[in-house]
Amino acid sequence: MYVNDNCVGCGQCFAFCNQGAIEVFGKARINNLCTNCGICLTYCPLRAIEYVNKNGKGEI
Amino acid sequence: MKNGKKAVIIGSGLGGLLTGASLAKDGWSVEIYERLSLIGGRFSNIDYKGYQLTTGALHMVPNAPNGPLLTMLKRLGANVTVVPSDPLATIRNPLNPEDEDYKSGYKDIHYLDLTKHMSFKNKAWMAILTFCFNKKLINPGDKTFVTWFSKYIDDKRIVRYADSFAGWSLSLKADEVPATEMLQILENIVKYGGPAMIMGGCSSVISELVRIIESNGGKIYTNKEIVSVNISKGSVESITVRDSTMKDLIKKTSNDTEVKADLFISNIGHKETFDLYEKLPFSPDSGDENKEKEEFNLKYEKYINELKGLKASAGIKISFAADEQLIEHTGVLFTPYARRVCALNSITTIDPTMAPPGKHLIMSHQRVGLDKLDDIESEIELGLEDLKDLFSGKEIEILAVQVHHGEWPVNRCFSGYDIGNKTPYSNLYIVGDGAKGEGGIEIEGITLGVEKALSEINKLYN
Numbered sequence: 001m002y003v004n005d006n007c008v009g010c011g012q013c014f015a016f017c018n019q020g021a022i023e024v025f026g027k028a029r030i031n032n033l034c035t036n037c038g039i040c041l042t043y044c045p046l047r048a049i050e051y052v053n054k055n056g057k058g059e060i
Numbered sequence: 061m062k063n064g065k066k067a068v069i070i071g072s073g074l075g076g077l078l079t080g081a082s083l084a085k086d087g088w089s090v091e092i093y094e095r096l097s098l099i100g101g102r103f104s105n106i107d108y109k110g111y112q113l114t115t116g117a118l119h120m121v122p123n124a125p126n127g128p129l130l131t132m133l134k135r136l137g138a139n140v141t142v143v144p145s146d147p148l149a150t151i152r153n154p155l156n157p158e159d160e161d162y163k164s165g166y167k168d169i170h171y172l173d174l175t176k177h178m179s180f181k182n183k184a185w186m187a188i189l190t191f192c193f194n195k196k197l198i199n200p201g202d203k204t205f206v207t208w209f210s211k212y213i214d215d216k217r218i219v220r221y222a223d224s225f226a227g228w229s230l231s232l233k234a235d236e237v238p239a240t241e242m243l244q245i246l247e248n249i250v251k252y253g254g255p256a257m258i259m260g261g262c263s264s265v266i267s268e269l270v271r272i273i274e275s276n277g278g279k280i281y282t283n284k285e286i287v288s289v290n291i292s293k294g295s296v297e298s299i300t301v302r303d304s305t306m307k308d309l310i311k312k313t314s315n316d317t318e319v320k321a322d323l324f325i326s327n328i329g330h331k332e333t334f335d336l337y338e339k340l341p342f343s344p345d346s347g348d349e350n351k352e353k354e355e356f357n358l359k360y361e362k363y364i365n366e367l368k369g370l371k372a373s374a375g376i377k378i379s380f381a382a383d384e385q386l387i388e389h390t391g392v393l394f395t396p397y398a399r400r401v402c403a404l405n406s407i408t409t410i411d412p413t414m415a416p417p418g419k420h421l422i423m424s425h426q427r428v429g430l431d432k433l434d435d436i437e438s439e440i441e442l443g444l445e446d447l448k449d450l451f452s453g454k455e456i457e458i459l460a461v462q463v464h465h466g467e468w469p470v471n472r473c474f475s476g477y478d479i480g481n482k483t484p485y486s487n488l489y490i491v492g493d494g495a496k497g498e499g500g501i502e503i504e505g506i507t508l509g510v511e512k513a514l515s516e517i518n519k520l521y522n
């Protein structure tokens with residue numbers, strides 16, 4: 001998962017992450033607890049989270 | 061009774077749901093499209109370890125019991141319980157009146173005592189100005205609040221109070237608010253009542269609106285994003301809806317459907333809606349083409365100019381927990397001498413179920429100047445330092461720091477500068493905090509705007 005520059009740090013994503021993988025302090029940061037489950041994608045109002053697979057590539 | 065007409069609403073924020081509930085009750089066939097998995101926009105609870113945090117709001121209604129929102133909810137048949145603040149507010153002053161911070165202690169005063177420190181002359185001016193505004197004997201024109209007020213009254217403490225009030229209620233400095241808007245807000249507090257907290261928080265309002273919409277045949281679709289507003293012959297013909305489930309977002313698919321309707325309501329702000337316009341702005345196929353086109357173009361250009369002037373306000377909310385209740389009442393605690401924090405309130409003073417047993421949930425709000433957005437971390441640090449000073453010697457646990465600006469702001473349009481609900485297209489209206497009515501703080505302004513849009517719609521379609 002990759003957080004792009006659209007992120008404003010609204011913190012809407014972090015409470016929905018079951019892994020506790022998102023920290024938000026002015027901007028969201030996703031740490032290595034992330035399992036790429038994708039839940040957070042549907043809660044970000046700015047489409048600031050993008051899917052990037054383990055090889056660092058977005059799935060198309 | 062169904063009226064045979066269809067209304068489509070972009071976004072399930074408070075403005076969209078209020079409009080949807082009212083139209084559904086009036087017989088419209090209503091469809092609401094929300095791009096996220098969550099309904100309610102910036103007015104929703106988010107459960108975090110048993111604490112009911114929010115996507116935006118502080119679980120507060122600005123004007124209770126008779127304000128625009130509660131009046132509309134009553135009319136719609138929504139069961140929402142609010143607890144009016146008692147007292148409305150207290151103000152935290154430095155213990156030593158000469159101090160500019162709380163380092164040497166503080167003293168809380170009742171809000172009704174806010175003029176107690178003033179000189180006789182200033183008190184007299186305050187009474188005269190209030191009287192004259194109420195009787196419409198003065199008109200501050202387009203002057204901003206502090207600029208206007210300071211012509212008559214020179215009082216630094218009152219300016220601090222005004223800033224903390226404007227910062228809490230509008231996420232602005234008092235001098236960013238037109239004097240007429242601020243005076244209207246103050247008059248509305250007298251007329252309708254002051255703030256109240258909502259039992260169960262923001263989501264209690266949202267779930268009631270959802271119930272009303274659905275029980276009147278309306279539909280709310282989540283994970284469906286509007287990607288374009290399609291225009292033809294000078295009006296909106298349809299919207300394009302794109303599936304935005306988790307799967308779609310991972311695979312970056314574009315499953316699009318076109319949805320037609322008679323009426324289109326957008327809850328996402330003027331600019332954001334404008335960005336979705338597709339196809340020619342005007343292409344009349346009959347009638348007095350040139351004249352119509354000319355008139356339309358003038359309207360269109362005027363609208364674009366108005367859009368350029370819109371600014372969204374920014375703010376930071378810090379939610380924190382404590383074992384003991386640090387706010388001693390159900391109202392707002394204003395902190396005019398803090399570095400950044402404008403005010404705080406605690407939902408657990410009225411509803412203990414909003415936090416785990418034995419815990420309290422408190423929220424602080426601070427305005428962020430638009431010139432400070434590049435250094436947001438410093439702004440957050442200053443807010444956190446304020447909390448340390450305000451509750452020195454107390455254990456607090458920071459639960460969440462949430463920043464709002466830009467496309468997900470505190471307020472899509474600076475209060476007092478709203479441009480109404482209309483767009484260049486007669487069947488497209490904007491609702492929400494980008495199209496508020498005058499003198500309405502936040503959701504009260506949204507409701508005033510919704511009522512205005514509904515009355516226009518009634519005129520047009522009845």
Ligand SMILES: Cc1cc2nc3c(=O)[nH]c(=O)nc-3n(C[C@H](O)[C@H](O)[C@H](O)COP(=O)(O)OP(=O)(O)OC[C@H]3O[C@@H](n4cnc5c(N)ncnc54)[C@H](O)[C@@H]3O)c2cc1C
Nearest residue numbers: 071073074075095101102116117118286470492493502503
């Ligand atoms: C920190 C903070 C504290 C606040 N405190 C209070 C308070 O205590 N009391 C109060 O009265 N107000 C408060 N407010 C203000 C209040 O929360 C907002 O004014 C209000 O919730 C905004 O509602 P809205 O109708 O404008 O819609 P929004 O909440 O903006 O909802 C718009 C919806 O549209 C959706 N959407 C966007 N684009 C699309 C698209 N292309 N397709 C489909 N859907 C889309 C979004 O996902 C969203 O759900 C606060 C705000 C903040 C940020």
Ligand code: SF4
Nearest residue numbers: 017034035037038040
């Ligand atoms: S993809 Fe899943 S695990 Fe990773 S941050 Fe998002 S919600 Fe958390």
Ligand code: SF4
Nearest residue numbers: 007008010011013044
């Ligand atoms: S929800 Fe989106 S914008 Fe908000 S903090 Fe998370 S990534 Fe950033």
